[in-house]
Amino acid sequence: MTTAPRRMGSIDVFRAITMLLMIFVNDLWSLNGIPGWLEHTGANDDGMGLADTVFPAFLFIFGLSIPFAIQARKAKGESKSNTAVHILLRTLALLVMGVFHVNLEHYNHVALLSRPVYQILITVGFFMVWLDYPTTVSKQRRFTWQGIGIALLTALAILYKGGEGDTIIWMRPYWWGILGIIGWSYLLVAGIYLIGNGRLGVLVAALIFFFGFNVANHAGWLNALDPVKPYLWIVTGGSSPALTMAGVVVAVIYRRLSLQGKEKLGWIVLSLLAIFMVLFGFATRPLGGISKIKATPSWTAICTGISIVCFVILIILVDIKGRKNWFALIKPAGTSTLTCYLLPYIIYALVTLAKISLPAFLLTGGVGLIKSFLFAMIVIALGGLLEKWRLRLKI
Numbered sequence: 001m002t003t004a005p006r007r008m009g010s011i012d013v014f015r016a017i018t019m020l021l022m023i024f025v026n027d028l029w030s031l032n033g034i035p036g037w038l039e040h041t042g043a044n045d046d047g048m049g050l051a052d053t054v055f056p057a058f059l060f061i062f063g064l065s066i067p068f069a070i071q072a073r074k075a076k077g078e079s080k081s082n083t084a085v086h087i088l089l090r091t092l093a094l095l096v097m098g099v100f101h102v103n104l105e106h107y108n109h110v111a112l113l114s115r116p117v118y119q120i121l122i123t124v125g126f127f128m129v130w131l132d133y134p135t136t137v138s139k140q141r142r143f144t145w146q147g148i149g150i151a152l153l154t155a156l157a158i159l160y161k162g163g164e165g166d167t168i169i170w171m172r173p174y175w176w177g178i179l180g181i182i183g184w185s186y187l188l189v190a191g192i193y194l195i196g197n198g199r200l201g202v203l204v205a206a207l208i209f210f211f212g213f214n215v216a217n218h219a220g221w222l223n224a225l226d227p228v229k230p231y232l233w234i235v236t237g238g239s240s241p242a243l244t245m246a247g248v249v250v251a252v253i254y255r256r257l258s259l260q261g262k263e264k265l266g267w268i269v270l271s272l273l274a275i276f277m278v279l280f281g282f283a284t285r286p287l288g289g290i291s292k293i294k295a296t297p298s299w300t301a302i303c304t305g306i307s308i309v310c311f312v313i314l315i316i317l318v319d320i321k322g323r324k325n326w327f328a329l330i331k332p333a334g335t336s337t338l339t340c341y342l343l344p345y346i347i348y349a350l351v352t353l354a355k356i357s358l359p360a361f362l363l364t365g366g367v368g369l370i371k372s373f374l375f376a377m378i379v380i381a382l383g384g385l386l387e388k389w390r391l392r393l394k395i
Contacts, residue, residue, distance in 0.1 A: 009324045010314040011064050011251075016327060016334030016380075018057045023333075023344060023376035025051035031368035032360075038369075046289030048299060055178065055292070056243045056303035057310065059185060063247020064311070066190050067198060067255065083194060091187040093130055093395040096153070098180025101345075103171045106162040113159060116349035123345045125153040130338075132394035176235065179341075184235035185244040193248055200252055207245045211280075213238035215297045218287040239295035246277075246304045250311065263320070270312050277305035329377070332384030336392040340383035347379070 028039055028051065040051045073083050100122045107115045128149025133142045163169040176184065189206075196202030216222050217237040225233075234241060250270060257266035281290070281301030288296035318324045333340050362371050386392055 008064075008068070008315070008319055010311065010318040011061065011068075012331075012334035013318050013324060013327045014064070014311055014314050014334075015058075015061045015337055016330045016332075018054060018061060019333035019337050019340050020330050020376050020380060021050070021054045022058065023340065023379050024372050025054055026344065027372040027375050031363050031365075031372060033365045034369060040292060041290075043291065043293040046285070046291065048290050048292055048302075052292040052299070053303055053306055056300070057307045059182065059240055059243040060247040060250075060304065060307035060311075062182060062186060063189060063244035063249075064251045066186075066193055066244075066248050067251045070190065070193060070198070080194060084191075087187065087190045087194065090395045091183045094179045094183025094186065095176070097126055098177035098183060099171060099173055100153070100157075100177075101179060102174045102177035103160060103162055106164075106169075106174070108161045108163050108168060110168065111159065111161040113156075114353075116352040118156065118160075119345050119349040122153065122156055123342050125149045125156065126342060127391070127393060128152065130393045130395050132390065132392050134390045181235055181240050185240040188234070188241045189244045189248055192245070198252065200249070200256070203245065203249050203252060207242065207249050210234070210238045210242035210245055211297065211301070214242055214295070214300055215284060215287060218284075218294075218296055236295040239297075239300040242300055243304055243307075247307070250308055254315070263315075267312055267316070270308055274305040274308035274312070277301045277308065281305065330380050332387055333380045336383045336387045338393040338395065339386055339391075340380055342393070343379050343382055 025038070025040075028034060037049045038051065039049050041047050041049055070083060073086070104115065104119060107118065109115075111118065113121070126149075129146050131145070133145075157171055160171050161168050162171065173180070175181075192206045193203065196206075213222075213234055214237050250273070253269060253273075254266045257263065257269065278301070281298045281304075284297040284301065287298065288294050290296065290298045290302060292299055318327075327334075358371070361367055383392070
């Protein structure tokens, strides 16, 4: 039987920090008078703020976890076909949640349920279907709750009304939402890893392909394929799979060198790769500039380089020097990540229903930033509490 790979604490910490930042930057919409470098840049701006680096970091971390997750399943004796089914079901879960979320942006007031109520109910449905049910819960009881959750989400999908004014439309993918993009990227990257048996050459070739596709898309070399684009295309023009595959490649390279006792060489190799990605990013800047909204090659590559540097620092800090306890307060964001991501959807909806509003001074400047940071910490604390009660999502 294959030996299960050693879990890297640095990945969990990296995921926790990224989720903390994601909750924080997602709350910045409620503030006024804050530094522009913290926020997303506009679609036509050539540049990026802190908020523009968070999602790509999460995609990169998702990629870091894939080799360890698949190898762990292999070590348990799970067949490749069963792992493939797991990948497909996990992808389906992310796509479903992503489509519901992106359609919230187009929710029409003429719908039977108000948007806050609808938002709470779909989140409750997500928990019922994808809860990490304890082993003490019988299969019959688990299937019953999951069945109720599926029925709830189905009913909510039927009741959905979107569009503006009198133009009513039903649910549609739009841009798939954050979770949907993660789902498509995961399907492509995990599928390649599984089919290629984790061979580094295959993974590097896939990484080059995704970056090349992203470059070709923005250079206009693929314009002849525009007629098929609405039906068959690589999500975000290859940008998101490139970020995810970069995480896979980095994880495989470092683990291979680490097993050979060459950790320092691993740091050097990854650091050189980070430098190359940043230089590549600036070299491709003429192709649409640095833009998260457009998912340009420049933004993709620079964010990949930043993520690699962060990972190397955390390897040294957490895995080598054993400073994982420094991040104990935000640990739930790394172990109950999806739970922490979904909790704000319930909190914002409850605040709206209760008609709670904060005074202006709590929503302005430095004080506002403290408010948003404390909000992120409260969400993570709630996620930790739910984790202790075995109420966390697992897909």
